[in-house]
Amino acid sequence: MSSAIFAVLGLFSDTHKIVDAANQIRPRKLGRLEAYTPYPVHGLDRAIGLQPSRLGRLVMLMGVIGAGLALLFEGWVSAVDYPLVTGGKALFSWQAFVPVVFEVTVLFATFTAGLAMLFAFNKLPFFGHPVLHSKAIKDITRDKLALSIESTSASFDAEAARQALLDSGAESVEIVPVPSWDRPLSLVGFLRTIAAIVAACVVAGAGLYAAEKLIPVVPPLIHMHDQPKLNAFRESAFSADGRGMRPAVTGAVARGHLPPAFSTPEEAGILLSNPLPLTQAIAERGRRVFNDHCAICHGTVGNGVPLLSRVYGGKPGNFLSKEIGARPDGHYFGVLMLGKNAMPSYAADLDTDDRWAAVHYIRILQRAQNAKDEDLR
């Protein structure tokens, strides 16, 4: 540790003196010149041979990238992925995108300037730099200016550097050794860090668990949630039966839901005939009902092949077969109301007109699937 020398620091109080000293020492090529100061000193950067910062180019580049990305993103969102016309404007209305483009440009440029300066150009954070362990650092961040001749090779002559700094007017000189590196990487320190992280995780987890158990969750915005009205499916003290909704009066019949006057589909086939005329609108309605409710088991064309899955074990009726095709309209209507075999009743889902429209549509399917030659002419 004592052998390796990082640099020789000479302390100054006056900005002019340190600039003069740097100008004197630089041509002698004693080592790399650097300065450590509590504030930026004008002219010192040139005196120790530093180039102007190239940060500006990077910031410019990132600003342009930010602007381009923002414009592309806004355009893609507004015109491609979610085209939404507002105020009759064009989908790619770039004029309206300008404010966000500007903000994103500034965001990219400023964060590039700040973070690239710290992390890329200045290579911070760096806590192990030898100067941070020197005695002079207390003065450097306070009011003293330090000119540093830093070792770049084994042939570094610390004594010559010391003399050069004293000759050019340094108030005091300090030789800064390279700090030993074993201390910060010790096993104990590493284990302690791991233990601290584990402890923090345990505390956080236990705290969250306790919070979830102990603190009641209060539903927010109860004015919206609990409005002064009766909810249909909630309990209510208002009525004698304690229900929020009023049940229908006994014997009431809903429109389109007359109770059946038959007890089997066969009976219905004898008693009823289709009251709806076959028009384009009725056929359309029938198709909608058939596709929504029937097609999943009987197939879109009514051939009894389920859409659902071949794994389904039941055998839905094939409307195209001779046997089912020969049944009267009322029979179909009766099956819809009462159900058959595995098929449940559709009385609650479909009203009378829906059912008769579906029957019309089944007749259309039967004719279309078994079309005769003269139908095609």
Place this chain on the structure above:
Amino acid sequence: MKSAIASLPEALGPMELLQGPVTPGSLDDQVLQFPAQRPPLAWFVALTVTLTALAIGVFCMGWTLYYGIGVWGNNRPVAWGFGIINFVFWVGIGHAGTLISAILFLLRARWRNAIARFAEAMTIFAVICAAIFPVFHTGRPWFAYWLFPYPNERSIWVNFRSPLIWDVFAVSTYFSVSLLFWYLGLVPDFASLRDRTPEGWRKRIYSVLCLGWRGAASHWVHYDKAYLLLAGLATGLVISVHSVVSFDFAVSLVPGWHMTIFPPYFVAGAIFAGFAMVVIVLTVVRKTMNLSNLITDNHLDVMNKLILAMSCIMGYAYCMEGGTAWYSANPYIQHTFKNYISGFYGWAGITTITCNIIIPQVFWFRRMRRSIPAMIFVALAVTLGMWMERFVIIVISLHQDYLPSSWHKYIPTKIDFGILLGSFGLFFTLVLLFARVLPVIATSEMKASLSERQP
């Protein structure tokens, strides 16, 4: 050159920005001592007051969350109410900080060095206060992140043609950039704090916060460049932020809002209100923290001159608004402008004009610009006046627009006032904590200007 300066009248000569001898070392001893010291009793008393105000605000926000936004006074047609008034007010307060730290930096106004750090901190605190209001005004604050465009399971995106989305981008960018700017300025000061603090937990915190800053000349080259670039970019940003806030109004068709003068008028008003707040805080800070030798009467004098200048710009803007209403020959706009100074809310317009235009005129007199009670009075008046201005713009314009059948008066509730009080409590709590925990004056900048003074 020297004789030419000497022959100028005193008011035009170079300004004395320090009282008594100040060296870089004494500056550190004076400014950086506070974090290590136990605060005085007065500080704890002040903190108790601000925390009480904050607690009231938090209670009122909890009330709002529990019952829903119906406990506020907002309703048709004044849907914006206190939520947006306070948002615009607080964002505006922040603008003075960025003006001082960025625009005056580019203009090389040396007097800014002593007050820049405090003003930047106030920017950040003011934007925090501002952000509360639109977030709660959304009704369900836990979904406020919906305002950002992110890929979501609903497969929908925000509308980039809406000024409200521009606002989200402007204010969030403004906050992030202000925080970055502030932190970069703090890095060298954290290094100074690190090296003057004895071993212990404080020193460790400062060591991490300063990222191992060692003041290398090769670092200062990039640092200076970054600071200059940030100042330039922040200048554009600060003008854009309140312009975008004004677009929330100007892009709509509401009479009294749909005007091209709004962006410059809002930016000037923001800086005006912000400077008033800076004056209020600085007069108290420099008295209680004995910083009068660094923040001198001359500093306050310049600030007050800026307040006067901004007041004149505001006066011009008010006249232009009235002139536009008259020249438009549009009965709806004219009706709104009559409402500004007469009718149910007429007192608000009169207060605005008195506080913003008439009272600051006392700053034409040098004696008033240097009298602490006078400047505190004016600054308080301006703060009230600028809040009232936003009340006038939002409430009066909205409560009577095109359809007389939908006219309705807006009466704020106790909860509205409680949240406003809470935002002041939050702001001053943060200011108090900042004053005792972080370096209140940018010492590295001050040291640089001290060294320039000594040939």
